[in-house]
Amino acid sequence: MTTTVDLQSKIPNNVGLSDDPKLQRALERWLPNYLEWWHDMGPTDFEDKPVYLRTAISVERGGWANYEHVRMPDYRWGIFLTPRDGDPTLKCGDDVGAPAWLDVPGEHRNALRRIIVTQADTEPASVEQQRLLGHSAPSLYDLRNLFQVNVEEGRHLWAMVYLLHKHFGRDGRDEADELLQRRSGDVDKPRILQAFNQPCDHWLSFFSFTMFTDRDGKFQLGALAESGFDPLARTTQFMLTEEAHHLFVGETGLGRIIQRSAELEKQDPNGDVRAQGGIDFDLIQRTINYWYTYSLDLFGGEISSNASNFFASGLKGRFHEGRFEDHKAIVGEYALKVVENGKLVVRDVPLRNAMNEILRDSYVTDCERAMAKWNKILVEFGSPRRLTLPSRRFHRHQGIYQGHFFNPAGEFISEEVFREHEPQWLLVPEDNDYLLSIMKPCYEPGKFANWIAPPRKGINSQPGEFEYVRL
Amino acid sequence: MDHPAATATARPAPVDFDVDSEQYHHWRVTFDGPVARLAMTVDPASPLREGYELKLNSYDLGVDIELADVIRRMRFEHPEVRVVMLTSGTDRVFCAGANINMLGLSTHAWKVNFCKFTNETRCEIEEATKSSNQVYLAACNGTTAGGGYELALACEEIYLQDDGNSAVSLPEVPLLGVLPGTGGLTRLVDKRMVRRDRADVFSTTAEGMRGKKAVAWGLVDAVYPRSKFEEKTAERAKAWVAKASKDLAPGERKGVKLPALAPEVDETGRRYKYVTLAYDTSARTASLTIQAPTQADVDIVKKGVDAIYAAGAELWALRVYRELDDALLHLRVNHYDLGLILVRAVGDAQLTLDHDAALVSVKDQHWFVREVLLHMGRVLRRMDNTSRSFFALGDGGTAFAGNLAELAFAADRFYVLDDPDQPVKIGLSEFNEGGLPMHNGRTRLQTRFIGEPETLEALIGMRELLDPEPADDAGLVTMVFDDIDWEDDIRIAIEERVSLSPDALTGMEQNLRFAGPESPESKIYARLTAWQNWIFIRPNATGPEGALTLYGRPERPQFDWNRV
Structure with a gap:
């Protein structure tokens, strides 16, 4: 290549990039492909617009949150590891307490690469x-949040590619290249996990995605932050700070829609939200059912030897592993409802084999908390309606409940009954048509689309009329 | 009181190899002219034994018994088929290989017999491709792992879906601490001729390889995108139909049905039309008696191919070897305790030679005759590979001649009675000189006389029947006893044999039966299988802390790091 990219000025980092020519060479080769991917597959038509974005430039206090208007292709995607005091140790598994790995152990190379x-x-x-x-x-505020999420997902890709380049040799570089070749929803080159191939073509789905699917990310990153492969633990620890914003976008976004629908319900003489151009609660519930269940799939099989191996060898812990007392988990069992001969029965599964389910438990609890918050909004705004989370057995495409049919309450039903009720339980094409019909852009500073309430507070305490995106 | 249920749990029902071809549990076969599509659709809820589920198109003996049945019937019942496209009817997974939970629950003997049967089935796929103008192609439309890839390796070409996810892999060594023992390692280097260092990398990379790299390394023949997979593999099938339609054996390509054998079965044995298997449990022996062809059987063959074809599944040469095959499989899987099999071919030796001469004279005139001969060869190879002692007993009324003499040459010893009151005749036909090869491609006589080429030379073309003494002089007999000694010597030989260590005998027999060069096929049984069976009993695989034992369990394996 004839052009030399000055990586150091473009890529804020605390991994000693300027002193690591090998890593520089690898990233130098990868960077143009990444920019090309961003151009082809990133947000359409907004490349030249300055967006009020937060950029992480250091791991110092406050260093991760520097706000300024930048064009997205000029965003400085950095590489950061959370600093570590003292000598890290394995947090879980057979060898808990032994020194953590600063380099990839050969024995676990393939498993780590796969993770x-x-x-x-x-x-x-x-x-x-x-x-x-x-x-x-629906507003410049939301547009900015969307782009913030997008550039940070891009940075998370960088963080992972850094690990692949730095620690996994040629295989790692090949994998990094392939990350730019797969495409969401592409029939030939789909993304690895199914929820990431589902279309997300309106804002109700976007908020649901950032609420439910990104929340899987929070728990996966949390579990990986307990990894005995120290660079992975520190990378994911740093990513969690950004992930929190994505969850905020989703949770408050849905909260604002729920609030607005409650307001419109009250305004309409018949309590008809749609008549007022809003999003009715049945549709919101269907959306929750859809995205929540696809996100549950992301945690993997309920009974998993991979999960057991990862935990046993200290590659992946539980969420907040430090809060558990027993970090070996070699004794003990998990009572799991399984399907046997067409019935649900409780079976004891060895704890390690149930690690996916334990992580899913943490996730479900967190979603229930958000659900309670939304129902509080409904109370506050005088709506009789309440929203619920469906059972974790409902509408699953992964694990032991896949191939069986359950209603949202988690009761066994026939396929026939499921198909009959499917349009009431899950998103149907007409839902999309309706949502697209009401979702016209609203780009005027300080203004919001009719179907969503304004946020309680601006980004970085900016005033309501702030021009988050200069169009 | 009799409690049938309790009995059933204590002792599982014997395995039946004669499956209902109208109702496969695990396979869907569809036909489109010369192309058959064989889709693996394993029913997780129909395992052969209790205690495991057949998830992700994983297989057990029951799945493979059906597969073997499909392959056999494809040759006899669908001679119009030129290409069999082996694929999966299960989304995103071609085949995940042998079911690990099943292996974990199985006894050593069960594992060994399971592996042997699956190996024989894969060899049958290759034989159909090579000898029956029925080319098997693997359309791997999803994860192709372990035994799944070994199944694909048995096919002439392998196509893998290129979706960024579907990979071929042999994860046995890194994940389970055992070998890809269903021909995997052998076919990798000996059939596909993948470079040994690459094969080493591949066989220790649990996740396997996909896409262009799998092609570059010779692990698959082509990758096609998901959206074009059906279309591209159909094109390949078409091209192979054209290739496989050259040099076809003559005869109307209309199938011959293979009805169930329906033997009479009780606790004393199995009685088929031509074959009788009788157990002597207290002596740990079984008698296997095979009825030679009658004058009527010979007349049919002498009338020529139309009469042979019309006889169909009732043709002696087909029926008797199907029965023998079924008897051997039952011995292997349902009667571990019967260590010595006493083989008698009874009937008229001259008629057997007449039969063989007539059959050989029309062997190139009809596809059906060709299939019958190939089938005879397969059953004899099954006998070569059976880990039991075989003594052929040539006493009064026996007819060890021609194709039936192969039973004596496949046996570990051949005793013949020399008694003028009960004349015994032994003779050779063209079948003893070719057409019924061992796994290494050589005849049993070539193997027998590897150190005596002149003895073999003297026998070529000999078609007259021999009395016991000249047969002994010709090297065809282990020992000849007269009527005074026969009974005692045979009794002593049997009692001595069954007193020896069964393990040592299995090992000894398998080393003595296969003198001479190896072929990839014989290497699978002699080398790969032998190593696998050793690993299966090693603590690193099946000890309390072994990798196979602990697979799917929370504990991690603990290896004994000493090399042995």
Whole structure:
């Protein structure tokens, strides 16, 4: 290549990039492909617009949150590891307490690569899923949030690619290249996980995605932050700070829609939200059912030897592993409802084999908390309606409930009954048509589309009329 | 009181190899002119034994018994088929290989017999491709792991879906601490001729390889995108139909049905039309008696191919070898305790030679005759590979001649009675000189006389029947006893044999039966299988902390790091 990219000025980092010519060479080769991918698959038509974005430039206090208007292709995608005091140790598994690995142990090389590639693949996938949403944004505030999420998913890809380049040799570079070749929803080159191939073509889905699907990311990253492969633990720890914003976007976005629908319900003489151009609660519930269940799939099989191996060898812990007392988990069992001969029965599964389910438990609890918050909004705004989370057995495409039929309450039903009720339980094409019909862009500073309430507070405490995106 | 249910749990029902071809549990076969599509659709809820589920198109003996049945019937019942496209009817997974939970629950003997049968089935796929103008192609439309890739390796070409996810892999060594023992390692280097260092990398990379790299390394023949997979593999099938339609054996390409054998079965044995298997449990022996062809059987063959074709599944040469095959499989899987099999071919030796001469004279005139001969060869190879001692007993009324003499040459010893009151005749036909090869492609006589080429030379073309003494002089007999000694010597030989270590005998017999050069096929049984069976009993695989034992369990394997 004839052009030399000055990586150091473009890529804020605390990994000693300027002193690591090998890593520089690898990233130098990868960077043009990444920019090309961003151009082809990133948000459409907004490349030249300055966006009020937060950029992480250091791991110092406050260093991760520097706000300024930048064009997205000029965003400085950095590489950061959370600093570590003292000598890290394995947090879980057979050898808990032994020194952590600063380099990839050969024994676990393939497993680690697989963990990292699977996580990495979700990052560009979500950018691809969301690329058209800018054209129907309900406000500049939301448009900015969308782009913030997008560039940070891009940075998370960088973080994972850094690990692949730095620690996995030629295989790692090949995998990094392939991350840019797969495409969300592409029949020939789909993304690895199914939820990341589902279309996300309106804002109700976007908020649901950032609420439910990105929340899987929070728990996966949290579990990987307990990894005995220290660079992975520190990378994911740093990613969690950004992920929190994505969850905020989703949770408050749905909250604002729920609030607005409650307001419109009250305004309408018949309590008809749709008559007022809003999003009715049945449709919101269907959307929750759809995205929540696809996101549950992301945690993997309920009974999993991979999960057991990852935990046993210290590659992946539980969420907040430090809060558990027993970090070996070699004794003990998990009572799991399984399907046997057409019935649900409780079976004891060895704890390690149930690690996916334990992580899913943490996730479900977190979603229930958000659900309670939304129902509080409904109370506050005087709506009689309440929203619920469906059972974790409902509408599953992965694990032991796949291939069986359950209603949202988690009761066994026949396929016939399921198909009959499907349009009431899950998104149907007409829902999309309706949502696209009401989701016209609203780009005037300080203004919001009719179907969503304004946020309580601006980004970085900016005033309501702030021009988050200069169009 | 009799409690049938309790009995059933204590002792599982014997395995039946004669399956209902109208109702496969695990396979869907569809036909489109010269192309058959064989889709693996394993029913997780129909395992052969209790205690495991056949998830992700994983297989057990029951799945493979059906596969073997499909392959056999394809040759006899669908001679119009030129290409069999082996694929999966299960989304995103071609085949995940042998079911690990099943292996974990199985006894050593069960594992060994399961592996042997699956190996024989894969060799049958290759034989159909090579000898029956029925080319098997693997359309791997999803994950192709372990035994799944080994199944694909048995096919002439392998096509893999290129979706960024579907990979071919042999994860046995890194994940389970055992070998890809269903021909995997052998076919990798000996059939596909993948470079050994690449094969080493591939066989220790649990996730396997996909896309262009799988093609570059010779692991698959082509990759096609998901959206074009059906179309591209159909094109390949078409091209292979053209190739496989050259040099076809003559005869109307209309199938011959293979009805169930329906033997009479009780606790003393199995009685078929031509074959009788009788158990002597207290002596740990079984008698296997094979009825030679009658004058009527010979007349049919002498009338020529139309009469042979019309006889169909009732043709002696087909029926008797199907029965023998079924008897051997039952011995292997349902009667571990019967260590010595006493083989008698009874009837008229001259008629057997007449039969063989007539059959050989029309062997190139009809596809059906060709299939019958190939089938005879397969059953004899099954006998070569059966880990039991075989003594052929040539006493009064026996007819070890021609194709039936192969039973004596496949046996570990051949005793013949020399008694003028009960004359015994032994003779050779063209079948002893070719057409019924061992796994290494050589005849049993070539193997027998590897150190005596002149003895073999003297026998070529000999078609007259021999009395016991000249047969002994010609090297065809282990020992000849007269009527005074026969009974005692045979009794002692049997009692001595069944007193020896069954393991040592299995090992000894398998080393003595296969003198001479190896072929990839014989290497699978002699080298790969032998190593696999050793690994299967090693603590690193099946000890309390072994990798196979602990697979799917929360504990990690603990290896004994010493090389043995």
